Amino acid sequence: MSVIEQLVSGLGMPNFVILIPEIVLLITAFTVFILELITKNRKVISAVSILGLLGSGLFILVVVLGILKLILSPITLKEASQNVFYSFILNNFLENFVTLYGLYVVDLFALVFKLFLIVGTIFVLIHLRPYVESKKSYYGEYYYLILFSLVGMFIMVSSPNLISFYIGLELMSIALYVLIGLYRRDYKSKEGAYKYLIIGGTGTAIVSYAIALLYGRTGTFDFKEIAKTLIISDNLDVGLIGGLVLLLIGLALKASAVPFHHWAPDAYEGATTPVTAFLAVPAKIATYAIILRIVVEAFPSVTETWGLAWALFAAASMILGNFVALRQKNVKRMLAYSSIAHTGYITAALAAPTGMGFAALAFYSIVYLFMGAGAFLLLSSLEKNEGWSNSLDDFKGLAKREPASALIMLVFMFSLLGIPPTVGFIGKLGVFLALIGYEVWWLAIVLVITSIVSAGYYIKVVANMYMYEPTVKNRLNISLTEKLSLGILAVIVLILGVYPTQIWTLTTTISSLLMAGVGR
Amino acid sequence: MSIPYEYYVALSGLLMVLGLVGVTVRKNIIAVLLSTELMLNAVNIAFVAFDMKLHDVAGQVFVFFILTIAAAEAAIGLGLVMAIYRLRKDVDVEKLTELKL
Numbered sequence: 001m002s003v004i005e006q007l008v009s010g011l012g013m014p015n016f017v018i019l020i021p022e023i024v025l026l027i028t029a030f031t032v033f034i035l036e037l038i039t040k041n042r043k044v045i046s047a048v049s050i051l052g053l054l055g056s057g058l059f060i061l062v063v064v065l066g067i068l069k070l071i072l073s074p075i076t077l078k079e080a081s082q083n084v085f086y087s088f089i090l091n092n093f094l095e096n097f098v099t100l101y102g103l104y105v106v107d108l109f110a111l112v113f114k115l116f117l118i119v120g121t122i123f124v125l126i127h128l129r130p131y132v133e134s135k136k137s138y139y140g141e142y143y144y145l146i147l148f149s150l151v152g153m154f155i156m157v158s159s160p161n162l163i164s165f166y167i168g169l170e171l172m173s174i175a176l177y178v179l180i181g182l183y184r185r186d187y188k189s190k191e192g193a194y195k196y197l198i199i200g201g202t203g204t205a206i207v208s209y210a211i212a213l214l215y216g217r218t219g220t221f222d223f224k225e226i227a228k229t230l231i232i233s234d235n236l237d238v239g240l241i242g243g244l245v246l247l248l249i250g251l252a253l254k255a256s257a258v259p260f261h262h263w264a265p266d267a268y269e270g271a272t273t274p275v276t277a278f279l280a281v282p283a284k285i286a287t288y289a290i291i292l293r294i295v296v297e298a299f300p301s302v303t304e305t306w307g308l309a310w311a312l313f314a315a316a317s318m319i320l321g322n323f324v325a326l327r328q329k330n331v332k333r334m335l336a337y338s339s340i341a342h343t344g345y346i347t348a349a350l351a352a353p354t355g356m357g358f359a360a361l362a363f364y365s366i367v368y369l370f371m372g373a374g375a376f377l378l379l380s381s382l383e384k385n386e387g388w389s390n391s392l393d394d395f396k397g398l399a400k401r402e403p404a405s406a407l408i409m410l411v412f413m414f415s416l417l418g419i420p421p422t423v424g425f426i427g428k429l430g431v432f433l434a435l436i437g438y439e440v441w442w443l444a445i446v447l448v449i450t451s452i453v454s455a456g457y458y459i460k461v462v463a464n465m466y467m468y469e470p471t472v473k474n475r476l477n478i479s480l481t482e483k484l485s486l487g488i489l490a491v492i493v494l495i496l497g498v499y500p501t502q503i504w505t506l507t508t509t510i511s512s513l514l515m516a517g518v519g520r
Numbered sequence: 521m522s523i524p525y526e527y528y529v530a531l532s533g534l535l536m537v538l539g540l541v542g543v544t545v546r547k548n549i550i551a552v553l554l555s556t557e558l559m560l561n562a563v564n565i566a567f568v569a570f571d572m573k574l575h576d577v578a579g580q581v582f583v584f585f586i587l588t589i590a591a592a593e594a595a596i597g598l599g600l601v602m603a604i605y606r607l608r609k610d611v612d613v614e615k616l617t618e619l620k621l
Contacts, residue, residue, distance in 0.1 A: 266619040
């Protein structure tokens with residue numbers, strides 16, 4: 001037996017069954033990569049990508065439902081092992097869910113986030129082709145870069161280890177740099193991409209220096225091992241403090257929290273709008289998920305300090321994001337600042353490091369998917385029209401020209417603002433209650449006041465749509481598919497606003513499972 | 521006589537700071553890109569130094585990942601610099617700003 005054979009036989013086969021969603025996505029990405037070289041039929045390429053996403057998403061959906069059934073309902077282990085489906089779930093997803101020699105974990109937390117990331121990406125892909133065709137900027141690269149970026153997010157949300165976290169983060173970001181720059185003959189997109197590349201590259205260097213310091217201090221990359229080492233010797237020395245501070249800065253930079261937000265508005269404005277939606281929603285949500293996982297799994301001993309740091313970032317993001325958004329004339333840039341403010345609302349939940357706070361963070365980031373993606377994608381379908389420049393004046397009289405789109409925009413704006421019965425209200429309420437429960441009064445007050453300030457610009461859009469006569473009379477061209485997908489997003493926002501129980505139960509379950517660290 | 525690992529860590533810290541300063545003060549977009557690469561290489565030195573301290577090889581494995589990622593970033597960065605130069609015939613950071621508050 002050769003040396004290599006001995007090594008491999010000692011390690012055993014990794015469990016590939018739980019990697020099926022990622023494998024499906026990768027195969028789709030490479031298929032699109034090759035198809036794009038042979039065929040010029042754009043519908044085929046877009047259909048193949050969406051099919052791959054649907055396949056992967058359906059697999060995850062079935063597994064999530066199976067796990068929930070096993071956890072929440074009184075099925076005994078014996079009954080479960082007799083049923084083929086339940087024993088499949090039990091063997092692969094409730095036991096043996098750490099694979100690739102401890103570098104990859106597929107727990108319920110990761111699966112739920114992956115499900116919603118896929119949902120968001122499907123909506124982005126539906127809107128991508130009409131937009132880039134109308135802007136004469138079609139590239140087949142969009143599809144497989146988005147898929148590769150999504151695989152990076154998948155790796156990131158299911159990383160139990162600093163190595164896989166770093167690789168996932170970089171796979172996601174590097175694909176995003178290219179995606180932002182892909183806008184034919186448009187200088188702004190190159191400038192936005194370059195700014196994101198430089199600031200994101202600095203963030204990468206900072207994150208990897210943090211990893212180096214943590215490795216030097218603890219001698220391991222594994223989250224759980226780091227936590228163990230820190231509990232045994234909990235003195236805060238230079239290496240640990242430096243590592244923590246740098247990791248915080250790097251993560252805040254990737255999540256575009258103030259004061260590390262400078263790349264966000266420029267990159268968002270420069271990119272094609274569906275890519276902006278992808279950048280502002282799925283990429284952000286994956287970052288929030290990994291922030292949550294790192295604090296729970298790697299640093300349970302310093303949650304107080306970590307929470308305080310995020311509270312400061314969150315307060316700064318809420319204040320600056322909302323006040324700067326007030327003076328924007330361009331709605332796309334305004335929504336970019338609003339997304340910075342939402343980073344503030346979401347990460348504020350980390351100031352209350354309890355099950356309630358983590359559940360609120362997961363809940364708000366999941367529902368932000370629907371309203372954030374909806375607002376950006378609606379903008380993308382409006383922007384296809386000749387003479388639409390995204391300025392606030394363009395929205396004047398939209399209700400007369402396009403009643404359906406105006407109504408949908410109204411729902412998204414009210415949801416981002418947090419008015420019941422939309423789901424944005426429930427999300428903010430969850431964060432607020434978590435903060436009150438942990439007695440972080442000052443942050444709760446900042447949250448409420450900045451929410452009121454944010455009405456200034458969200459309501460301005462609504463007022464422009466409904467209280468003015470249209471200046472231009474020409475008809476707007478929005479296809480039925482786009483209206484349908486936007487309508488679905490708006491209906492989800494309304495339904496979840498009236499009946500949030502299911503998602504709330506789901507997020508409470510995943511946060512308590514994450515805190516219990518089941519099986520790891 | 522071998523040099524203690526702290527010296528290497530100090531060197532890497534110094535390079536990291538130099539890179540950060542470079543990103544903030546340089547005016548040429550290629551030099552800014554170079555500064556980010558400098559920071560990533562500083563991290564490599566830190567990893568190898570910590571491996572010396574811990575008598576381990578895991579850090580050196582991480583260095584390989586950083587090298588590949590740095591290469592990918594440099595490729596994309598230079599591509600963007602080319603695209604920017606074609607559109608504007610300039611590489612000065614201050615003359616290239618269109619997107620502002």
